[in-house]
Amino acid sequence: MKITFMLLDAFTIDGTVRSTITLANELSRRHQVEIVSVLRDKDAPVFPLADRVALSALTDTRPGAKVRWPHAGRARRLMDEPSRLVHPEERCYEYFSAWTDARLTEALRRPRTDVLVTTRAGLNIAAARFAPSGTVTIGQEHLQLGMHEPGILAEITEWYPRLSALTTLTVADREDYERLLPRGTPPVHTIGNGLPERLYPRSRQENRIVAAAGRMVWLKGYDLLIDAWAKVVDKHPDWRLRIYGEGPRREEFRRRATRLGLYNHVLLMDATGDVEGELAKASILALPSRAEAFGMTIVEAFACGVPVVGFDCPRGPREIITAGRDGLLVPPQDTDALAGALTRLIDDGELRRMLAAGALASSERHRVGNVADRWDRMLAGLRAG
Amino acid sequence: MDAAVRRDTAVRRGGPDRAADTVAHQVRVDAADVLTIGWLEAPPAGARLVLRHTGSGGASGTPSRTEHTVPLNGRPSCSVALGALGLARGTWTVLLDTLGLTPSGTAGSGADDPARPLLTDDPGFSLDGLRAYADVRRERAIRVVRAPGGQVALDVREVAPHAEVTAVRPAGGEIQISGRLAYTGPRPGPARLAAVARKGGGATARDLRIDGTEFEACLPIDALVAAPPALWDLWLEASGVRARLATLLDDAPGKRNKLSFPRQIAAGGGGTMSVRPYYTVEDALSVACHLVDERDAA
Numbered sequence: 202m203k204i205t206f207m208l209l210d211a212f213t214i215d216g217t218v219r220s221t222i223t224l225a226n227e228l229s230r231r232h233q234v235e236i237v238s239v240l241r242d243k244d245a246p247v248f249p250l251a252d253r254v255a256l257s258a259l260t261d262t263r264p265g266a267k268v269r270w271p272h273a274g275r276a277r278r279l280m281d282e283p284s285r286l287v288h289p290e291e292r293c294y295e296y297f298s299a300w301t302d303a304r305l306t307e308a309l310r311r312p313r314t315d316v317l318v319t320t321r322a323g324l325n326i327a328a329a330r331f332a333p334s335g336t337v338t339i340g341q342e343h344l345q346l347g348m349h350e351p352g353i354l355a356e357i358t359e360w361y362p363r364l365s366a367l368t369t370l371t372v373a374d375r376e377d378y379e380r381l382l383p384r385g386t387p388p389v390h391t392i393g394n395g396l397p398e399r400l401y402p403r404s405r406q407e408n409r410i411v412a413a414a415g416r417m418v419w420l421k422g423y424d425l426l427i428d429a430w431a432k433v434v435d436k437h438p439d440w441r442l443r444i445y446g447e448g449p450r451r452e453e454f455r456r457r458a459t460r461l462g463l464y465n466h467v468l469l470m471d472a473t474g475d476v477e478g479e480l481a482k483a484s485i486l487a488l489p490s491r492a493e494a495f496g497m498t499i500v501e502a503f504a505c506g507v508p509v510v511g512f513d514c515p516r517g518p519r520e521i522i523t524a525g526r527d528g529l530l531v532p533p534q535d536t537d538a539l540a541g542a543l544t545r546l547i548d549d550g551e552l553r554r555m556l557a558a559g560a561l562a563s564s565e566r567h568r569v570g571n572v573a574d575r576w577d578r579m580l581a582g583l584r585a586g
Numbered sequence: 587m588d589a590a591v592r593r594d595t596a597v598r599r600g601g602p603d604r605a606a607d608t609v610a611h612q613v614r615v616d617a618a619d620v621l622t623i624g625w626l627e628a629p630p631a632g633a634r635l636v637l638r639h640t641g642s643g644g645a646s647g648t649p650s651r652t653e654h655t656v657p658l659n660g661r662p663s664c665s666v667a668l669g670a671l672g673l674a675r676g677t678w679t680v681l682l683d684t685l686g687l688t689p690s691g692t693a694g695s696g697a698d699d700p701a702r703p704l705l706t707d708d709p710g711f712s713l714d715g716l717r718a719y720a721d722v723r724r725e726r727a728i729r730v731v732r733a734p735g736g737q738v739a740l741d742v743r744e745v746a747p748h749a750e751v752t753a754v755r756p757a758g759g760e761i762q763i764s765g766r767l768a769y770t771g772p773r774p775g776p777a778r779l780a781a782v783a784r785k786g787g788g789a790t791a792r793d794l795r796i797d798g799t800e801f802e803a804c805l806p807i808d809a810l811v812a813a814p815p816a817l818w819d820l821w822l823e824a825s826g827v828r829a830r831l832a833t834l835l836d837d838a839p840g841k842r843n844k845l846s847f848p849r850q851i852a853a854g855g856g857g858t859m860s861v862r863p864y865y866t867v868e869d870a871l872s873v874a875c876h877l878v879d880e881r882d883a884a
Contacts, residue, residue, distance in 0.1 A: 467845065474734070
């Protein structure tokens with residue numbers, strides 16, 4: 202079976218790109234797999250791609266890139282024109298153009314594959330419109346339904362039923378899309394992101410460190426975590442909080458830590474290329490997000506034997522974390538409760554080690570091999586149907 | 587070792603490409619420079635541990651290779667007294683040589699090289715361990731480094747004494763600093779915290795006591811603001827040691843961007859000054875004193 206994943210830009214650093222490449226690498230052990238990127242401006246993807254996975258791009262803006270004769274002049278002209286195919290409310294509309302419209306339409310009409318997996322709303326809608334009926338089309342939704350504006354939502358409602366299937370990251374998302382779309386058209390499957398196969402370092406639960414990791418933006422809630430940490434260090438002044446990441450709020454978070462007198466207790470660490478290596482040095486992962494579509498960091502922490510204390514915020518965390526088995530959940534945005542749960546785990550080494558073992562066990566289900574099994578089962582069902 | 591852990595380790599070897607590798611669950615160097623490596627399942631009988639140093643070579647520029655080999659004798663753990671090996675400075679890769687007992691893969695350093703990188707899931711150190719290691723007098727430090735792929739290396743470097751800062755409390759007209767001497771061994775008794783102006787030669791000092799290697803220092807900011815605005819470098823002077831204050835043993839280099847201390851405002855000889863501790867680009871602790879507008883200070 203040949204499976205084609207279509208990404209807007211396979212060459213950028215992005216959660217969707219990473220999870221798609223992880224899945225493509227794994228599925229390529231079992232099937233013929235290719236990745237088609239609508240855009241290309243670099244020679245190679247940032248994330249490691251298996252040699253078995255073919256990679257191509259519909260448009261190429263690398264310096265010196267050649268457009269196939271006789272399209273060069275047309276490409277230059279159309280690249281400056283806005284897309285008419287993709288809805289302006291698609292969150293990446295600015296990256297599409299009349300030239301990507303032309304190339305996309307051409308590629309989708311003759312996909313030369315058995316299964317076409319598209320990875321965002323604009324591409325899902327285009328696949329539903331243009332892919333021939335003999336091709337199994339799967340739309341992936343990495344976004345919560347509520348994140349879509351009304352205009353594109355109308356297109357989703359109109360075109361998604363033509364897809365063979367839709368996948369969401371969480372059960373809550375699946376229920377939302379099922380409510381929106383007419384019964385069973387298309388069937389919606391929940392399949393989360395997979396952990397790449399690798400040797401994960403394992404926390405020895407020996408460092409008095411709580412880690413957090415992610416973009417330094419409002420949604421990630423690090424301001425709430427720093428507030429909570431001020432209460433934790435009252436009781437445990439020898440514990441340290443390390444927040445890994447970059448982003449527009451970094452300075453603000455650092456000033457907040459200083460203002461609260463936490464300069465000996467909080468370090469705003471640089472983003473790291475080895476998140477797992479850093480997580481494994483910690484004993485607990487804090488997840489103070491206000492919302493989290495999935496929560497790949499939770500799964501990565503589990504793989505390192507690090508339990509997670511987080512807000513029971515919408516979507517991912519409550520479906521990934523099982524309170525009392527691999528972590529603790531507290532009411533959203535309740536910093537007292539977050540401080541209380543962190544203190545409880547710091548106080549109770551036995552509970553922490555038990556949750557650490559539970560976290561390791563929970564990570565199994567997220568291994569990309571198991572995630573790929575779920576894809577295989579879904580594909581078998583669709584192709585039989 | 588319980589079955590679940592063993593199975594899990596087997597699962598996490600990283601797929602068929604690395605199926606022949608045996609993952610070490612412990613790779614540590616203790617304060618006595620003893621390297622201990624432990625496996626949940628012993629490597630094949632006859633396997634040897636190889637420490638390999640690749641240097642830049644002599645004048646010809648050709649790489650020189652030095653190796654130390656340790657037979658494992660089929661045991662699931664081994665201890666190597668690194669001090670006796672006199673390891674040269676630099677990076678020593680740690681390899682497992684199974685002498686062709688398992689299929690040799692491409693992960694080795696050459697097609698005919700039966701030694702493959704030792705893999706571990708041990709992060710390689712604890713922060714308490716790093717400090718305990720620095721509590722001993724030494725001129726050379728050896729540390730385990732784990733690459734993101736799990737490969738193990740030993741980092742061997744020369745070290746000079748410093749005063750490891752563990753906490754700084756700038757408040758109430760003082761800067762209190764806690765820490766411990768690193769690489770000097772215990773130096774109990776009277777000592778001094780010296781602040782030395784980077785330009786102009788000004789200096790001020792305060793007496794303190796060292797308990798073993800631990801110290802508590804207190805620097806009143808009056809002495810700093812009485813002098814012209816300056817950047818003050820902090821030194822600890824104990825019996826036979828002059829050690830720069832720095833934070834180097836927390837595995838978080840580049841603290842300048844990771845935290846900031848609050849400033850204190852005080853009136854000095856030349857006007858109103860802001861006094862703020864900060865980390866230099868080398869993670870040494872200094873104090874910046876500069877004049878501020880009185881309205882700004884308010």
